[in-house]
Amino acid sequence: MDINERIARRVRDLRSERGYSLDTLAERSGVSRSSISLIERAQTSPTANVLDKLATALDVTLASLFDEKAVAGASPSPLSRYADQPVWTDPDSGYVRRNLSPSQPSPLQFVEVRFPAGERVAYDTGARDNEIWQQIWVIAGTIEITLGATTWRLDTGDCLSMRLDQPIGFHNPASTTARYLVGLVTLPFVPARRSS
Structure with a gap:
């Protein structure tokens, strides 16, 4: 999976888990609604500063935005190759x-x-x-x-x-x-x- 697609999926999932609308996340992060929408569709490569603002608003580490959700039914691996x-x-x-x-x-x-x-x-x-x-x-x-x-x-x-x-x-x-x-x-x- 492309890294921007991974970030897109992760931001969407975290926003959904918290029940935030695009407008809510934009207000909490200071990142425009349109920018978040582009990020969530993997149509832009966000900067480190933008990712940090989103991570702070979602109350996760920046590193968490690169995590991949485990496939349904599969256990997360304790090994990272x-x-x-x-x-x-x-x-x-x-x-x-x-x-x-x-x-x-x-x-x-x-x-x-x-x-x-x-x-x-x-x-x-x-x-x-x-x-x-x-x-x-x-x-x-x-x-x-x-x-x-x-x-x-x-x-x-x-x-x-x-x-x-x-x-x-x-x-x-x-x-x-x-x-x-x-x-x-x-x-x-x-x-x-x-x-x-």
């Missing part, structure tokens, strides 16, 4: 992400990213119902990550942990492609207890 892992390229920056995790449901997801020299990507990530944590481990190269007002420079071997609840920017200041691993954990929403 390299040849079957979905690969997507951001049309704006050219960064390439490979979802490494199996289709078996898990609160933990892994993604490998190849980030071209000199490129930037910014996510307008905001508060979510679920708590999502991310760790980034640089396998090769250098990346700069800005979380809110704080910027970190990560070189080969460095690892950064952060909660996905504010805007994040990625920049490769080097003249070579950076490669890094992203680990994501989703913690379920727990309402605050009322004091009696």
Whole structure:
């Protein structure tokens, strides 16, 4: 299945599961109704920023938008073969992400990213119902990550942990492609207890 068809099916399924109309998802995400419609029909390749807005509005990780729903009657596999892992390229920056995790449901997801020299990507990530944590481990190269007002420079071997609840920017200041691993954990929403 083409990666844009996979994204289209996943966005449609998630929107339907939540009972959102196109207008509701557009309002929650800040992505236009017409753009969402094109994405759901696999008639456009959305940018990383647009996918992140949709993921935030649907209260899932961006990596979840590349998952494939299990075939009816089949159990999700605990194994993810390299040849079957979905690969997507951001049309704006050219960064390439490979979802490494199996289709078996898990609160933990892994993604490998190849980030071209000199490129930037910014996510307008905001508060979510679920708590999502991310760790980034640089396998090769250098990346700069800005979380809110704080910027970190990560070189080969460095690892950064952060909660996905504010805007994040990625920049490769080097003249070579950076490669890094992203680990994501989703913690379920727990309402605050009322004091009696």
